[in-house]
Amino acid sequence: MRRRHLLRMLPIILICLTLGGCWDSREIEDRVSVIATAIDEKDKEIVLNVQVPIPKNVAGSGSQGGGGGKPVQTFTGQGMTISDAIDDIHYKANQRVFFGNNRLLIIGESLAKRGLSGVLDALGRNPEFRRREFIVVAKGRAADFIKAKPDLEQVPTEYVLTMLQNGIRDGLYIQEGLNDFYIDLTNPGNQPVLNYMSVKGKDVKWSGIAVFKQTQMKGILNRAESRSVLQIRGRERGEDIDTECIEKPGMISFRPREVKRKVRIDKRKGHVVFHITLTVKGAIIEKTCDVNVDNKKTLEELSHRIASKYEEGARQTLKKVQGVFRSDSYRLGNQVRAFHPSWWKNMNWGDDFAKSEISIDYKVIILRSGMKSG
Amino acid sequence: MGNNNNDPGTEGTISNYQVHTLLFSALVGVSVLMMPRNIVIASRTDSEWVIFISGFIVLLFVWLIGALMKKFPRQNIIQFAQSMVGKKNQRIMARILTLPFALALAGLWLWMASIVTRSFGEVLVSFVLPQTPIGVLMFSIIFVAAIVVSNPLVIIVRMTEFLLPFIYITLPLLVAGLLQEGSALNLLPLFQADWKEVANGVFSSLLSYSGFSILFIYMAFYQQPEKSMRTHTITIMVCTLFFWFAIVTSIGAFGSAEIFHLLYPPLELVKVTSFPGQVLDRLESLFIAIWMLAVFTTIILFFGSTVEVVMSYVPFKEKRRGWVTFLLAPIFYILAQYPSNLQELALWSQWAGIAEIIITLLFVAIFFIVWAVRERKKGEDNATTSPS
Structure with missing residues (x-):
């Protein structure tokens, strides 16, 4: 009898138990959903700008279609710490500001140069x-x-997101999200790099990569300079390359399709020696000079030319990365850590990277030359 | 011994497959979420093979328990302890002598159950329900656990049988994370840890296996105790593989250095995983919902064995089981509330793990000695009777 009594009460009890989550219940329309967060510094304080879409005004989301209003609203908060700045925004918004849908973090250059450790800590702790x-x-x-x-x-x-996604998919931008950034920071064999973008009026432009040493930004590599870093670090193909024709005036454009990387690691006089061989396969997409690209010998000569152009660029970048930034943006240290742990134990990669010898060789294979012959 | 559970028929007993689900559910729980971090801190990338050493050691413990329990078929540890002490007229004596055993086991399992509950409560609060008071979460868990535990033990085991397949759903989630974020370089180098780091790794992962001692109770209900060795071995191997999988996916995705900074690496891994097209955006909620089941089975098994110890020690009538359960539940709740922060909780779970190993070894040793002495005595008394 007692049993049956309990059984009858069971549904009520179970329903009550699920109410436990009600402390956290927030309907989706009761939230201010941030989709992008920009973090700057101003007089040693953090300035946070967040972008919130206004669903009513975004076309396609409702039956009314985009109204005349603005599609987004911006909130600004300022404080000594990230959470302080977020709190500042909380006091300006009518509903709870929710960062769960945030998809883009933008870091101001001056803040990046000062160091991101505080920012990253705050983001890592917040679920x-x-x-x-x-x-x-x-x-x-x-x-x-x-x-x-x-x-x-x-x-x-x-707009910025699709730009990033497409650029990464095409192998033109560096593939580094927040997760990779965290991992590169903790792994002593890696150093983080981030995409560096600029905005001017309506134009958003990818202008290279920002090189970090730990949480501090050391400088930037522009589009041409970042090519070899993209190839060595992530086996991404990088942008097209132009080179002068053989003997005759004019240019030839080469579009890489596939990059293979081979790293041989040696040790000489206490320094690590890297021999990096990159095999780039691609196609000729444009020529403005009078050479016959159907000729096997010409093709070979052209590929040598393209390779030496690549090598020249790579050497300049290497000089900058090793000499000026002194930060292993190539992720070479990680290979030493993984394959030569006994060397790794006696090394301090933060300093030893600058001392190591690195040689970069390119091998270019021209697969085809477009839909035209000759 | 006054307990009407141990009828020898197949009704109300634990089948071989249920043995597997029971042991698996006891070992795999909230510890999987924290173990990769603990073991990686101790022995870094070498954890990928160190875990197999601890798996082997746990197997030895389980073998020991199995060997002991087989000597006393259809009796749990409290029952045979009491029957060992004396004949019917010495019942009070038997009660007094077995009291420390009953207290130690009941206390240990209730303590372990409370630690698991609190640990998972902390996961819930820090990942999905930041505003909800942890007390409410734990109250609901303990309340539902108490409803389940009010039933006979065999029902609890059936529940694990039913819930086990859901736990495997989490594996593809981890694989997806590994494929998206992982890198083979992260898994290297191997065999760099010195013996001290390996020992630390073995020790810390050994504590994550806590829960095997409940076999002291559940083996009394086995249909075929003689075949249990094989099932136990397979189950421990499956558990070890499960743990190994959690470790490898975590290291592969984050690298050993980053895991130092992550409280729950597998959860974090699921958090970075996304399905193409932004479907199923927040996978960690799904993962936690499934993991809730894994944790819940652990809790009901521990709590159930606590109740069973009390039931067989006193012994109460079967219909009083619900009373016992709901009398113990507040103690359970208070224990779970007790640690003041995560650090203290981590210490507690470490102590509980150590206590479990010590108690297991100690009890197995004591009962084997007593059993051997008694067998010899029996042999001297009656040379024709052979021990069973």
């Missing part, structure tokens, strides 16, 4: 921020990104 976010360094102020208004997308962040 709302996910490690899947894109993170970029902005030339100048990060807040400008939030305020940029490209015409192609209603929500500016969407």
Whole structure:
């Protein structure tokens, strides 16, 4: 009898138990959903700008279609720490500011140069921020990104995001999200790099990569310079390359399709020696000179030319990375750590990277030359 | 011994497959979320093979328990302890002598159950339900656990049988994370740890296996105790593989250095995983929901064995089981509330793990000695009777 009594009460009890989650219940429309966060510094304080889409005004989301209003609203907060700045925003918003849908983090250049350790700590502790976010360094102020208004997308962040996604998929930008950034920071064999973007009026532009040593930004590599870093670090193909024709005036454009990397590690006089061989396969996409690219010998000569052009660029970048930044953006240390642990134990890669000898060789294979012959 | 559970028929007993689900559910729980971090801190990338050493050691413990329990078929540790002490007229004596054993085991399992509950409560609060008071979460867990535990032990085991397949759903989630974020270089180098680091790794991962001692109770219900050795071995191997999998996916995705900074590496791994097209955006909620089941089975098994110890020690009538359960539940809740922070909780779970190993070894040793002495005596008394 008692049993049956309990049984009858069971549904009520179980329903009550699920109410436990109600402390955290927030309906999706009761949230201010941030999709992009820009972090800057101003007089040693953190300035946070967040972008929030206004669903009503974004076309396609409702039956009314995009109204005339602005598609996004921006909130600004300032404080000594990230959480302080977030709190500042909380007091300005009518509903709880929710960072769970944040997809883009933009770091101001001056803050990046001062160091990101505080920012990263705050993001790592907050369960709302996910490690899947894109993170970029902005030339100048990060807040400008939030305020940029490209015409192609209603929500500016969407524009930057698709740009990043496509660039990474095409192997033109560096593939480094928040998660990779964290991992590169803790792994002593790696150093983080981030995409470096600039904004001017309506134009958003990818302008290279920002090189970090631990949490501090050391400098940037521009588009041409970053090519070899992209290839060695992530086996990404990098942008097209132009080179002069053989003997005759004019240029030839080569588009890489596939990059293979081979790293041989030796030790000489206490220094680590890296022999990096990159095999780039690709196609000729344009020529403005009078050579016959169907000729086998010409093709070979051309590929040598392209290879030496690559090598020249790679050497200049290497000089900058090793000499000026002194930071292993190539992720070479990780290979030493993995394959030569006994050397690794006696090394301090932060200093030893600059002392190591690195040689970069290119081998270019021209696969085809477009839809035209001759 | 006044307990009407141990009828010798197959009704109300534990089948071989249930033995597997029971042991697996006891070992795999909230510890999987924390273990990769603990072992990686101790022996870094070498954890990938160190875990197999601890798996082997746990196997030895389980073998010992199995060997002992087989000598006393259909009796749990409290029952045979009491029957060992004396004949019927010495019941009070038997009670007094077995009291320390009953207290130690009941206390240990209740303590372990409370630690698991609190640990998972902390996971819930820090990952998905930051505003919810942890007391409410733990209250609901303990309340539902108490409802389950009010039933006979065999029902609890059936519950694990039913819930086990859900735990395997988490494996593809981890694989997806590994494929998206992983790098083979992270898994290297191997065989760099010195013996001290290896020992530390073995020790810390050994504590994550806590829960094997509940076999002291559950083996009394086995349908075929003589075949249990094989099932136990397979189960420990499967558990070890599960742990290994959690470790390898975590190291592969994050690298050993980053794991130092992650409280729950597998959860964090699921958090970075995304499915193409932004479907199933927040996978960690799904993962935690499934993991809730894994943790819940652990809790009901521990709590159930605590109740069973009390039931067989006193011995109460079977219909009083619900009373016992709901009398113990507040103690359970208070224990779970007791640690003041995560650090203290970590210490507690370490002590509980050590206590479990010590108690297991001690009890097995004591009962084997007593059993051997008695067998010899029996042999002297009656040369024709052979021991069973």
